[in-house]
Amino acid sequence: MNPDSIAWKVAEKAHEAGATLTLTNTPVAVRMGETNGLAEKLNTIVIAADATNVEDLNNLFLKSMEYLGGKIDFVLHSIGMSPNVRKERHYSDLDYNYLDKTLDVSAISFHKVMQTARKLDAINEWGSVVALSYVAAQRTFYGYNDMADAKALLESFARSFGYIYGRERHVRVNTISQSPTITTAGNGVKGFDRLLDFAERMSPLGNATAEECADYTITLFSDLTRKVTMQNLFHDGGFSNMGMSLQALQQYEKGLHKDCNCGDEIPADGEEHLYD
Numbered sequence: 001m002n003p004d005s006i007a008w009k010v011a012e013k014a015h016e017a018g019a020t021l022t023l024t025n026t027p028v029a030v031r032m033g034e035t036n037g038l039a040e041k042l043n044t045i046v047i048a049a050d051a052t053n054v055e056d057l058n059n060l061f062l063k064s065m066e067y068l069g070g071k072i073d074f075v076l077h078s079i080g081m082s083p084n085v086r087k088e089r090h091y092s093d094l095d096y097n098y099l100d101k102t103l104d105v106s107a108i109s110f111h112k113v114m115q116t117a118r119k120l121d122a123i124n125e126w127g128s129v130v131a132l133s134y135v136a137a138q139r140t141f142y143g144y145n146d147m148a149d150a151k152a153l154l155e156s157f158a159r160s161f162g163y164i165y166g167r168e169r170h171v172r173v174n175t176i177s178q179s180p181t182i183t184t185a186g187n188g189v190k191g192f193d194r195l196l197d198f199a200e201r202m203s204p205l206g207n208a209t210a211e212e213c214a215d216y217t218i219t220l221f222s223d224l225t226r227k228v229t230m231q232n233l234f235h236d237g238g239f240s241n242m243g244m245s246l247q248a249l250q251q252y253e254k255g256l257h258k259d260c261n262c263g264d265e266i267p268a269d270g271e272e273h274l275y276d
């Protein structure tokens with residue numbers, strides 16, 4: 001986590017709105033990164049946890065409740081990582097151990113967070129759980145690789161667990177499907193600068209920033225959205241309901257009469273289509 005991270009902005013906004021909270025990240029990220037600096041700024045503590053490790057999560061919830069003096073009102077899952085993307089594996093040549101890791105870190109960790117919280121009865125009635133997703137869960141995006149499958153699973157967990165948690169304890173569970181955003185995770189996606197530009201041109205309201213995502217997340221933590229649950233909520237300036245925009249079309253036309261090798265099935269250098 002760093003100042004660009006969506007979770008960083010959500011923590012700042014929650015603090016501004018008067019919330020008391022605890023922060024977490026993997027033990028390595030806590031040691032090497034900037035999470036402790038944010039904790040100092042927000043006058044709180046960091047509890048290191050690998051979100052794929054149920055023991056760590058148990059400790060995270062117990063220590064959080066101890067520090068906060070009671071049950072928790074809101075939880076943010078803001079985690080994504082794919083070794084297949086990192087190691088530049090093509091989607092038609094995935095390493096399955098890497099795929100297991102992608103799904104565990106980016107999606108199953110969300111189930112683990114909710115299962116652990118429920119077993120400990122760590123979340124207050126009408127509490128709110130939010131995870132961050134991307135539209136590649138529904139539609140195919142060049143370069144998103146196995147993260148698309150992870151996001152589809154993440155959104156499914158929000159529905160399936162949201163049913164149980166809502167019925168039993170009135171806890172809300174939703175995912176926010178955010179615009180492409182310049183962060184460490186975002187920059188890992190192949191052709192990210194072009195994706196950002198395309199989404200900007202396609203969205204009538206323009207791409208949503210990390211800060212705007214944080215504002216939206218706070219509304220879902222608030223009591224004003226008590227009956228919103230099991231939803232995947234698009235926070236993307238309208239992108240997800242667009243087919244073609246004038247701005248994108250005009251840019252496309254500019255390139256139409258130029259030579260472009262992006263249509264070849266097997267480009268000469270054999271590299272260009274590695275992630276399509």
Ligand SMILES: NC(=O)c1ccc[n+]([C@@H]2O[C@H](COP(=O)([O-])OP(=O)(O)OC[C@H]3O[C@@H](n4cnc5c(N)ncnc54)[C@H](O)[C@@H]3O)[C@@H](O)[C@H]2O)c1
Nearest residue numbers: 001005006051078079080132133178180181183184185186
């Ligand atoms: N940046 C974008 O374009 C974009 C768009 C839509 C959705 N999202 C989603 O937003 C969320 C936050 O990403 P971000 O863009 O702020 O990037 P980020 O890289 O700042 O945040 C990802 C965080 O996940 C943490 N993490 C990785 N493995 C972990 C583990 N095993 N346990 C606990 N934490 C772990 C990392 O340390 C990091 O702090 C992700 O779910 C991402 O997929 C991002």
